Amino acid sequence: MSDNEITGTTAVVTGASRGFGRGIATALSKAGAQVVGVARDRAPLEELRAELGESFTAVSADAADPTVAGQLTDAYRPGILVLNAGATPLPRPIQHHTWQTFSRNWDTDVAHVFHWTREALLAPLAPGSAVIALSSGAALFGSPLSGGYAGAKATIRWLTSYAAAESDRGGLGIRFVSVLPQLTPATALGAAYVDAYAAREGMDTAAFLARSGPAVTPEHVGRAIVDLTGPGYDQEAYLLTAAGLRPLPGPSAPPGATQPE
Ligand SMILES: NC(=O)c1ccc[n+]([C@@H]2O[C@H](COP(=O)([O-])OP(=O)(O)OC[C@H]3O[C@@H](n4cnc5c(N)ncnc54)[C@H](OP(=O)(O)O)[C@@H]3O)[C@@H](O)[C@H]2O)c1
Numbered sequence: 001m002s003d004n005e006i007t008g009t010t011a012v013v014t015g016a017s018r019g020f021g022r023g024i025a026t027a028l029s030k031a032g033a034q035v036v037g038v039a040r041d042r043a044p045l046e047e048l049r050a051e052l053g054e055s056f057t058a059v060s061a062d063a064a065d066p067t068v069a070g071q072l073t074d075a076y077r078p079g080i081l082v083l084n085a086g087a088t089p090l091p092r093p094i095q096h097h098t099w100q101t102f103s104r105n106w107d108t109d110v111a112h113v114f115h116w117t118r119e120a121l122l123a124p125l126a127p128g129s130a131v132i133a134l135s136s137g138a139a140l141f142g143s144p145l146s147g148g149y150a151g152a153k154a155t156i157r158w159l160t161s162y163a164a165a166e167s168d169r170g171g172l173g174i175r176f177v178s179v180l181p182q183l184t185p186a187t188a189l190g191a192a193y194v195d196a197y198a199a200r201e202g203m204d205t206a207a208f209l210a211r212s213g214p215a216v217t218p219e220h221v222g223r224a225i226v227d228l229t230g231p232g233y234d235q236e237a238y239l240l241t242a243a244g245l246r247p248l249p250g251p252s253a254p255p256g257a258t259q260p261e
Helices: 019-030 042-055 066-076 104-122 149-169 188-200 205-212 218-228
Strands: 010-014 034-039 056-060 080-083 130-134 175-181 237-241 244-247
Touching: 010 019, 010 066, 019 034, 019 042, 019 080, 019 188, 019 218, 034 042, 034 066, 042 056, 066 104, 080 104, 104 130, 104 149, 130 149, 130 218, 149 175, 149 237, 175 218, 188 205, 218 237, 218 244
Parallel strands: 010 034, 010 080, 034 056, 080 130, 130 175, 175 237
Antiparallel strands: 237 244
């Protein structure tokens, strides 16, 4: 969608109150969408409402609750659905995780993408709708201090590509795409990990960041999400760095290939 086409479209953004989600909600609002922002803590959502005005509706709810996914899908039938909410895993080596801390991102990030994706397919959302899920560069490169995070984010990429296939098979015209941002210190979640990886390598954070190159910001992510709703972005997954979006080859098996379970 161009900014013109976004005008008046309803966009639901999960995890809209802070970090990337706030950047995404702001960019979509400025492009003309009516944005419904979901997060649990009401105060930062209300601050965003004060900033964005009537183009933003604050919904304080747990996005990983399947009832919330069903109710909000029925109520808003979004033309743009951004599945961004994510838990911050405990930054520790694997042997210092318990099963509960290891699986934290499965219970929030994956569960919410699963529930909302299912609702989008079953509703179904209108042809031309876009469902964009936040995976992570960790899905490609690993993330040895964050328990099950990298696997959870890889599953989000898979889930999104399965949904794209179901949309095609059913002729639904809903576009499903995942975005894999590079680790950045620009959000609460990312900053905790930049510090942890720097400490693990015995570096100070500034030296670690200098080696990593320019950082992704919430504004970059917001712009990228607006771009992804437009023409010319027909891949199922994109890596996102400060240089922009780079298409990734689809994770799907070649047609006819038999995969072992
Ligand atoms: N920052 C990075 O370096 C990086 C890199 C790659 C991918 N990502 C992914 O990008 C997404 C956003 O990350 P971020 O860095 O912006 O994180 P963040 O600053 O910690 O913000 C997380 C947002 O998600 C919300 N949230 C968490 N659990 C929720 C739930 N159960 N229901 C509703 N909202 C929930 C939070 O609000 P409440 O706590 O009030 O609910 C907050 O608005 C995540 O999926 C993350 O894994 C981040």
